[in-house]
Amino acid sequence: MTTTTLHPRLQDIADEFNGIPSAERLQLLLEFSQDLPPLPARYAEHPDLLEPVPECQSPLFLAVEVDQDATVHLFFDAPREAPTTRGFAGILQAGLDGLSADEVLATPGEFSSQLGLQDLVSPLRLRGMAAMLARIKRQIRERHR
Amino acid sequence: MAVPYDSAAKFAEYAHPEMVVTTEWVSRHLDDADLVVAESDEDVLLYETGHVPGAVKLDWHTELNDPVTRDYVDGPGFARLMSQEGISRDTTLVLYGDKNNWWAAYALWVCSLFGHPDLRLMDGGRTKWIAEGRPVSTDVPQRPQGIYPVIDRDDGQIRAFQDQVLAHLGKPMIDVRSPGEYSGELLHMPDYPQEGALRGGHIPGARNVPWSRAAAEDATFRTRAELEAIYAGEAELHPEDDVVVYCRIGERSSHTWFVLQHLLGYPQVRNYDGSWTEWGNTVRVPIARGEKP
Numbered sequence: 001m002t003t004t005t006l007h008p009r010l011q012d013i014a015d016e017f018n019g020i021p022s023a024e025r026l027q028l029l030l031e032f033s034q035d036l037p038p039l040p041a042r043y044a045e046h047p048d049l050l051e052p053v054p055e056c057q058s059p060l061f062l063a064v065e066v067d068q069d070a071t072v073h074l075f076f077d078a079p080r081e082a083p084t085t086r087g088f089a090g091i092l093q094a095g096l097d098g099l100s101a102d103e104v105l106a107t108p109g110e111f112s113s114q115l116g117l118q119d120l121v122s123p124l125r126l127r128g129m130a131a132m133l134a135r136i137k138r139q140i141r142e143r144h145r
Numbered sequence: 146m147a148v149p150y151d152s153a154a155k156f157a158e159y160a161h162p163e164m165v166v167t168t169e170w171v172s173r174h175l176d177d178a179d180l181v182v183a184e185s186d187e188d189v190l191l192y193e194t195g196h197v198p199g200a201v202k203l204d205w206h207t208e209l210n211d212p213v214t215r216d217y218v219d220g221p222g223f224a225r226l227m228s229q230e231g232i233s234r235d236t237t238l239v240l241y242g243d244k245n246n247w248w249a250a251y252a253l254w255v256c257s258l259f260g261h262p263d264l265r266l267m268d269g270g271r272t273k274w275i276a277e278g279r280p281v282s283t284d285v286p287q288r289p290q291g292i293y294p295v296i297d298r299d300d301g302q303i304r305a306f307q308d309q310v311l312a313h314l315g316k317p318m319i320d321v322r323s324p325g326e327y328s329g330e331l332l333h334m335p336d337y338p339q340e341g342a343l344r345g346g347h348i349p350g351a352r353n354v355p356w357s358r359a360a361a362e363d364a365t366f367r368t369r370a371e372l373e374a375i376y377a378g379e380a381e382l383h384p385e386d387d388v389v390v391y392c393r394i395g396e397r398s399s400h401t402w403f404v405l406q407h408l409l410g411y412p413q414v415r416n417y418d419g420s421w422t423e424w425g426n427t428v429r430v431p432i433a434r435g436e437k438p
Contacts, residue, residue, distance in 0.1 A: 030193045058188065081243070083190035121189055122206045 007103050010095040010111060017115040026120055032090030033083040036076060043075050050077060051139065055131030057124060058082030060089060062132060064139040070101040072140060084121060088112070088129040092136070101140050107133060148180050148237040148263070156268075158369035160410025164403075165366070166239060166265050168274050175199050181232050181288070184271065185242040185252035195281035197241065197274060201230045201288065205248055205396070209255045217298065223259050224293040231288025234262065234296075241267035241274065245360040251399040254416055257303055259296045266403065272364040303402065305389050305415035307423055310348065311430065317386045319376075320347045321356035321401045322393060322421065329434040341393060342425030346432040348391070352380045353436075356397040359404045372409055382411065391417040391424075 017025050043063055050061035063075040074097045076089035096104050112129040151170040156162040182200040184192045192202040208226055242249035253264050325331035329345035361367050376382050392398040395418030406414040
């Protein structure tokens with residue numbers, strides 16, 4: 001049996017969610033949505049540079065940059081009225097931004113199911129988060145060969 | 146003591162004016178002891194970002210549905226949920242939510258399956274409350290436990306199952322989805338994930354009236370005259386018609402159910418909550434494609 005290990009930063013986030021009662025997990029998700037950094041001017045002024053993620057139930061756009069040394073930077077845009085989608089973006093930003101391309105690519109696709117949110121959030125929304133991760137990985141593969 | 150009705154002139158035109166209240170009315174009645182305001186949204190976190198002060202949250206996904214079977218909560222489950230939110234059988238329950246009250250109408254429909262006596266929808270919902278700059282709060286109210294009896298759910302009056310819809314073919318039916326879903330081009334709303342059904346199209350004979358046509362730009366319901374022009378005029382419903390409404394999972398069609406049943410007063414309106422995710426996946430049921438009924 002193969003075990004997929006999470007990067008310690010993602011593992012910390014997963015542990016944080018799973019370590020609190022179910023009722024408090026939405027509050028934690030809300031904090032991630034509030035901590036999502038705003039877009040830098042180069043994207044805020046050029047939304048055409050962002051990739052839409054239609055799998056999310058609410059509008060979400062993302063951009064991926066890979067430095068010369070293979071460090072990954074992630075940028076997300078989601079409306080304030082869509083806090084769940086923002087929260088998922090916030091988790092990926094907090095967990096993956098600054099990791100190496102290989103570390104991001106090694107993130108298991110089913111990471112969204114390891115946060116203990118299945119009973120609180122509809123499966124369609126969790127699939128939206130998985131779709132964000134899949135699109136991030138595809139962009140990294142395109143940029144970093 | 147019963148909570149008074151909202152006497153707004155626009156509502157007086159409706160068949161059941163007691164079922165709707167304005168944001169203004171809600172702001173004046175927030176402290177009424179016999180009234181509970183509940184928010185029901187598509188986004189499960191929206192309530193937590195700030196809600197009408199004192200409002201409780203009713204979540205369609207985790208609270209109104211059975212967690213295992215595709216069905217709604219049963220009598221004991223509903224009684225538990227209501228009591229826990231501080232709602233008693235004689236409480237006036239005012240619902241509101243995001244997306245033109247689409248989920249709030251869904252919650253109201255589910256509460257109607259249990260015959261809650263006094264249900265009202267806040268016209269314009271969350272959008273209007275916020276647009277008017279009214280106060281919001283992140284405090285979760287601690288209401289005393291309500292006293293709610295176990296009431297058997299009555300699926301016979303306002304809910305339709307697939308076999309009943311098959312028997313209803315040829316009678317008035319409204320498909321409230323977007324034109325692309327109706328014609329069979331899309332299996333979900335525009336800009337939403339394509340999922341949920343193996344076949345596209347609509348139930349033969351159903352007229353397409355997208356649910357959002359009943360809402361004005363500020364998310365409030367259109368006036369009775371405007372609604373009649375749409376449903377009696379364009380969709381050719383007759384005053385005595387027995388009508389079935391459906392969408393994808395029964396949420397958007399709850400909004401139209403509310404309009405037909407309570408604002409226009411059709412005598413029998415049933416929401417087919419199995420909707421397209423059941424019909425479009427069922428072997429050998431008839432399906433029509435294209436723009437015509």
